[in-house]
Amino acid sequence: MKAIGFKTSLSIEEKESFIAFETPKPIPGAHDLLVKIDAISVNPVDFKIRQSAAKDTVLETPKIIGWDVVGIVQAVGEKVTLFEVGDPVYYAGDITKQGSNAEYQIIDERIVGRKPKSLSNEESAVIPLTALTAWEILFDRIRINPEKDKGKSILIIGGAGGVGSIAIQLAKKVAGLTVIATASRPETIEWCKNQGADFVVDHKDLVASVREAGFEYVDFILDFVDTNAYWDIMAELIKPQGHIASITGSSEPVTLNKLKSKSVSFSWELMYTRSMFQTEDQIEQHYILNKVADLLDEKVLKTTLNITLNGLTADNLKQAHQLLESGKTIGKIAIKF
Numbered sequence: 397m398k399a400i401g402f403k404t405s406l407s408i409e410e411k412e413s414f415i416a417f418e419t420p421k422p423i424p425g426a427h428d429l430l431v432k433i434d435a436i437s438v439n440p441v442d443f444k445i446r447q448s449a450a451k452d453t454v455l456e457t458p459k460i461i462g463w464d465v466v467g468i469v470q471a472v473g474e475k476v477t478l479f480e481v482g483d484p485v486y487y488a489g490d491i492t493k494q495g496s497n498a499e500y501q502i503i504d505e506r507i508v509g510r511k512p513k514s515l516s517n518e519e520s521a522v523i524p525l526t527a528l529t530a531w532e533i534l535f536d537r538i539r540i541n542p543e544k545d546k547g548k549s550i551l552i553i554g555g556a557g558g559v560g561s562i563a564i565q566l567a568k569k570v571a572g573l574t575v576i577a578t579a580s581r582p583e584t585i586e587w588c589k590n591q592g593a594d595f596v597v598d599h600k601d602l603v604a605s606v607r608e609a610g611f612e613y614v615d616f617i618l619d620f621v622d623t624n625a626y627w628d629i630m631a632e633l634i635k636p637q638g639h640i641a642s643i644t645g646s647s648e649p650v651t652l653n654k655l656k657s658k659s660v661s662f663s664w665e666l667m668y669t670r671s672m673f674q675t676e677d678q679i680e681q682h683y684i685l686n687k688v689a690d691l692l693d694e695k696v697l698k699t700t701l702n703i704t705l706n707g708l709t710a711d712n713l714k715q716a717h718q719l720l721e722s723g724k725t726i727g728k729i730a731i732k733f
Contacts (some may be wrong), residue, residue: 397421399498400710402457403483405451408717410616414710417458421496424599426475429505431467431485431574433523433708437701437730439464445491447718462497463489466511466521476505478682484511486685488524490671497713499733506678507671509685512692513635519699520637520692522728523562525629526700528681529643530563530665534571536680537663538639546572548610551633552601556584557730559643560593561700563618568592569696573616575640576609578602587726591700602629614638624648633656634660643663702727 399419408412424430445461454587479485480573489496511520512542534540550567554560555577566649567573577597585596597605599621606614613635616708619642621628630640640655641663655662670678691697703719705712708731716729 397499398708399458399460400708401460401497402446402450402451403455403458405447405449408446408714408721409707413717414713415458415672416710419457419460419498424471424473424476424502426473427483427504427506428473428502429469429476429508429611430471430505431500432451432470432502433465433467433496433501433733435466435517435730435732437463437464437518437522437525437728438462438713438720439525439728440720441491441525443717443720450594460497462495462601463491464521464523464525465496465501465503466488466517467501470500472505478505479508484507486511486520486524486689488528488667488681491668492672497708499708504671505682507681509682510543510689512689514693514695515699518704518730518732519701520560521589521730521732522558522699522701523688523692524685525667526558526562526728527566527697528565528684529559529665531684531688532642532667533618533641533663534563534566537641537665540573540616540662545615547574548615549576549635550616550618551597551611552577552618552620553602553626554696555579555588555591555593555596556726558700558725560618561587561727562619562697564588564591564593565697568594570691573612576606577612578605578621584726587589593639602626603632606633616640618642620645623650627651628654629687630657631655631660634658636660636685639663647673654723656709700727701730703729705729705731707731708733 576595577593636658
């Protein structure tokens, strides 16, 4: 089968930052599906791993990355019960396994959902990783209860990005929260409003912007940009007994003591935790993806697709990574095979 990978971590402008090559079609294990891939999308995790996975070394076999997938089940393992050959599926993959920048991939059925019926392949491909991340951070980490928490305020830092775009929709349309999103350019402000944000504030002077919008404090804060850069700001804006959650990690230690006087909770979210550690509730991602598919088919949620590239080629992956690395993308980028 054809695949796109890399042997060493290079700047995306370099000729061999991605290379096309042939590799054997994988064979599914007991709980695996063999999926023929029809479309993928790219996420910041893709370029971060490309930049670091083969730094100062040359791999003997090219590394295949990429996670978001829409495809058709071609074969199933002996213990598979959730899907059959011919089923259209979508999923966000497993960071410990071979990636999706290839014609075929094997994937554990427990982290796979049914493809939304009403969306095209490329419209569906941009959803899994960001929707799982946003769903888990809202409902598994912060544990928002739509009945108890309806109307409470949430600040989403990085509203126009891939995760931010779907988090705005889930927070507004499923959790029933009052959504404040950050954006600064006219096009990103408009995008956030179109996703359902009640207020859009300028991240360049976030405390003042949130207060000007009428909020002394907010109940919840989601950081999708930079934990270290926004730590003091989040500590200032969070309501006493509120909850902050982040997906970005921290290059330096954070001062948790800043949250003590307000009795504020803090959580990390990594969508890959369940598959990395084979947690007992790993199958929750199957259920979440199916719920999200239903919400998309019911028009409660909408795709966050903004750019589509055509063809599984090294050049298309380079272009997608260049766009992501610019830090100015809005919504998501898909590659249709």
